Amino acid sequence: MKDDGLGYLFMFFFCFFINLKVVGGTCGSIANRGQLRDALDGEVCACRSIFVKGQDIEISGKETQAEQHGTCNGCRPWNTITGLNYLYMITEDDGDFDTLRQVCQNCGGDVAIFNTSDTASEIESIMGELGLSDVLSVWIGIKRKTGQRELFEWLDGRTFSTVDSLWDSGQPNDDDMNQDCVTSLITASWHIHDRTCDQIYYMLCQRGR
Numbered sequence: 041m042k043d044d045g046l047g048y049l050f051m052f053f054f055c056f057f058i059n060l061k062v063v064g065g066t067c068g069s070i071a072n073r074g075q076l077r078d079a080l081d082g083e084v085c086a087c088r089s090i091f092v093k094g095q096d097i098e099i100s101g102k103e104t105q106a107e108q109h110g111t112c113n114g115c116r117p118w119n120t121i122t123g124l125n126y127l128y129m130i131t132e133d134d135g136d137f138d139t140l141r142q143v144c145q146n147c148g149g150d151v152a153i154f155n156t157s158d159t160a161s162e163i164e165s166i167m168g169e170l171g172l173s174d175v176l177s178v179w180i181g182i183k184r185k186t187g188q189r190e191l192f193e194w195l196d197g198r199t200f201s202t203v204d205s206l207w208d209s210g211q212p213n214d215d216d217m218n219q220d221c222v223t224s225l226i227t228a229s230w231h232i233h234d235r236t237c238d239q240i241y242y243m244l245c246q247r248g249r
């Protein structure tokens with residue numbers, strides 16, 4: 041039994057140093073060793089909520105409240121931004137659009153969308169307050185409309201014009217006829233460029249309070 045205890049202590053610290061994916065819905069209810077072992081094997085872990093109590097392992101909290109588990113599942117903390125009603129986060133790693141949209145969703149939000157006439161200023165405020173000086177360009181929630189190369193839309197379905205003032209000069213230019221995703225970039229005062237969706241950038245994630 042003593043060896044088992046040491047094993048679980050190892051797992052406890054292992055979770056703090058290794059990013060494990062939250063891919064299931066069972067962490068909050070795992071209450072015994074067998075289930076914990078299965079969960080770890082299956083890449084399910086709410087690491088920061090694991091604690092040792094006597095000879096038992098208990099996991100508290102809900103894995104869907106991903107911000108409570110911090111970097112253990114790849115989620116930075118969500119942040120309030122002055123004057124804005126949503127919470128924001130930049131993905132911990134850079135990557136292609138589809139992969140990082142899944143990260144945003146796993147962390148309890150989605151890729152950021154906006155509905156004001158001064159979106160570039162809002163993004164500038166967000167990036168300024170988040171203070172991540174190495175993040176120079178971010179995916180946001182605009183995509184070219186499927187099968188219609190002349191039309192874009194926000195991911196909530198609102199049409200987005202190709203002549204909107206949010207576009208940087210000369211954009212969208214649809215290089216190679218496959219620039220279906222969009223980034224906002226600091227060198228354009230956070231105005232936007234169309235990009236191929238498999239390029240590698242960080243993503244601006246958004247969620248409700």
Ligand SMILES: [Ca+2]
Pocket residue numbers: 211212213214215219233234235
């Ligand atoms: Ca472009």
